[in-house]
Amino acid sequence: MTVESIVFYVFATLTVVGALGVISMKNAVQAVLCLVLTFFSAAALWMLLEAEFLAVTLVLVYVGAVMVLFLFVVMMLDVDYASLRAGFSKYLPLGVITALALFGAIYWVIRSQVLGEIPEPAKNSADYSNVTVLGRLLYTDYFYAFEIAGVILLVAIIAAISLTFRGRRERRGQSVPLQHQTMREERLKIVSMESGRRQDAHLKPKKTSSKKEAPKDGVAKKSSSKKEPSKNKQDEAEKSEGKGS
């Protein structure tokens, strides 16, 4: 039992435990965190296979980007997991039988044919660098596949945005500097009108005219705040109509 095999068994067990945890946890956030554990353990296994670039990329991309997005969605959406899992125990025996059958078939095929005949891959020399080898191949022999993979990412972006983007929300906001820069002429228009009889003159006792002068100034100051001109004129006309009596 070398150190290497101990490390392998530990991380392989962690991978399986994490994968089982993903499908059996009731709490969705805990399930996502189990998936993160699975990915970390798989990265450690890849490190054992001397694919250190792939291991680091797995952690950075899968755990760092994809799993974080998973967590966002799981935490933001209020999914009623209890009702979704309602039929779980009903189908559990059938699911277990199918899984065991498939696993048994794959295990039988691989065990009978491949294992025991293929030797372990030879260890590379000390100055082997996974990054260098990958980089050298990816941009020369496999450039076509690399470019197509880039186009697939572009299509994913186009698809995601075209399906969910709903345009800029039109909001009415205020711009205080603009409000401070207004001038009296744009807000106020003084109209001279003939005064007539008050509409409710038969209801109220007659008031002196000096009291009616003061509110008019107050009304004028009020209308200097941000209002449309038509509304202003309407206000003005209303006030002057009410005033004319």
Next chain:
Amino acid sequence: MPYNLMHLLPEIFLLTAGCVILLVDVFSKDLDRNLTYRLTQLALLATAIICMVQFPSVQYHLYERHFILDPMAGIIKISVIFLAMLALLFARPYILPRRILRGEYYLLHLFAVLGMMVLVSGGSLLTLYLGLELLSLSLYALVAMQRHSYRAAEAAVKYFVMGAIASGFLLYGMSLVYGVTQHIHLTDIANYIATNDASLTLRFGLVFIVVAIGFKFGAVPFQMWVPDVYDGAPTSTTAFLSSAPKVAAFGFMVRIFAYGFIGALVDWQGLLIILACLSMLIGNIVALVQNNLKRLLAYSAIAHMGYFLLGALTGTSEGFAASFFYILAYSIMSLGGFGCLIYLGKGVEDVKNLDQLKGLGRSNPWGGLLISVLFLSMAGLPPFIGFWAKLEVFLAVLNAGFVWLAVFAAVMSIIGLFYYLKVVKVIFFDESEKEEKIVAVRGLRLGLGITSLSVVALGLFPGKLMQLCAQAFEYL
């Protein structure tokens, strides 16, 4: 070592055009997206011209044998581009009133065509998978474009989930094949199979690959997505989905079976026989009871895939040529069939039921005639192209020695005659329940005319196309 990228010119041009049109679309202020549509059609036409100019006369294996350029790939690329152009012609009047009008709708067709071109030229398992994924991703988004409709969203989720599972199966099979043969290039795999026995693991991996191919075609028992997706997706997307990707999937199938695994013929032939028989059976019988036109066409698509697989399962170059002719004929007919449904739709209402076609022959004789031509051709009646396609496929199966299979297929074909003739009967011999005149835009009439005319013309003169299909398989 510097590679000569001239052979990649169609793909490079299409990708560049796609990116440029994407930018133009972002800054375009036209709500109708006229500019995007015209530029897309122009880009497709230019790519087709480049493909025709660069049409290869021999087979090239390029870029470390990741890219195969041969007559079959050339023919499939050109036909896929023309099918996409026709589908866009049908799509435009459909999406205008339904407010699915975003420029990305046209762009995703461009990227789907690019995916198909990559798929058909794939020389290694890696490039085949990448092309398939590029195509599938564009199609998932196209199905989901009508995002306010529940049915479209449901159809998109079903298509996406089952497509992802199928891609997973494909990758698993490819990884098993790689594990056994230690090669990903198709010619290397063929050499390995020729020199060693096909081991159990290799056959196991092959089964997974066949499963994925069966899913992509919609063959039974992987056909569950076909009726729901064909029914729920916007009709213009269904028209594109049922025509061009099937031709590209045929190219994919030929690369895998004829170039990679031809030595393991006995392994995948039995699987394809089962797929073909079940598809013909289920597709024809379930279509008999359908009232919804889109589902009727969906189940007839499943049945057609059964007939189409008959030619491919023989493994001879005559069989592959017959299947090639069949899939080209079927894609034209299917595009025309769904184009008819778009043509008949009024405003934002889709034509759903068979009853809505009643009396069409009287109120709109030209439209009724075109629809009847397409349906009769799908039934396999002469003098339309569907007849020649079925004849070629049956001949190939008979020459390969599967007499019982040919008889079974002929019986299924007769059963299938019923629902096609039912549609023609409803159009011409039933009284219409309401008096409404159909007014269609010029683009729709042009597109419908092109498909029906080609169905009739190729039915009367199928020789040139058949010769072209046979030529594509000289290198087998």
